[in-house]
Amino acid sequence: MPGHDDVPYKEHKVDPPNDLDWHRDDAGFLVFTGTCPVCQGWTELPLIDIAPGTIPKAWPWGKKEDATARERRMDCECPITHPQNADELPGCGAWWPVTVPVRKAS
Template structure:
């Protein structure tokens, strides 16, 4: 098991998103789930700031509504503490995701 990717030490890096990345709406927030492409552990991230009504809508006399960022960074948050991670979970990998249109409506 020495060469299993899960044995990798913690290292911050940007990688391509997992091939099995999926997302779902649950209770007003969005859950992103997949297998980390670096350590091969399952990881899940909940984005709370997409809950409808949490973005300031502005005043009726012309203040613009702030634009919601379509691209976000999801970090590996697997339940494993990798070597060198101190007390953090995850291997340090992160990847960019583009929010589904449904998340912005």
């Protein structure tokens, strides 16, 4: 990956990337995209667009997710396995908060 920085894996919170963006894919999922500010790896985060009051069972974080909370966590998921990552998962461990856009009532 051009420009990728092979930093050692470390889980920590960082500021959101400058190019953070989102779109809806063909299936209607909200997909956040951005370049990890730590390792410069490209990251995509598909979110299930939940209706107010519903919480998907498989929500990957939080047990008592506040249905009104619009902030989610986006982990770096660049396809590179970083050094010192015992589980050999993708990403460098950096994560940043993203704000889920509110669907406008039509």
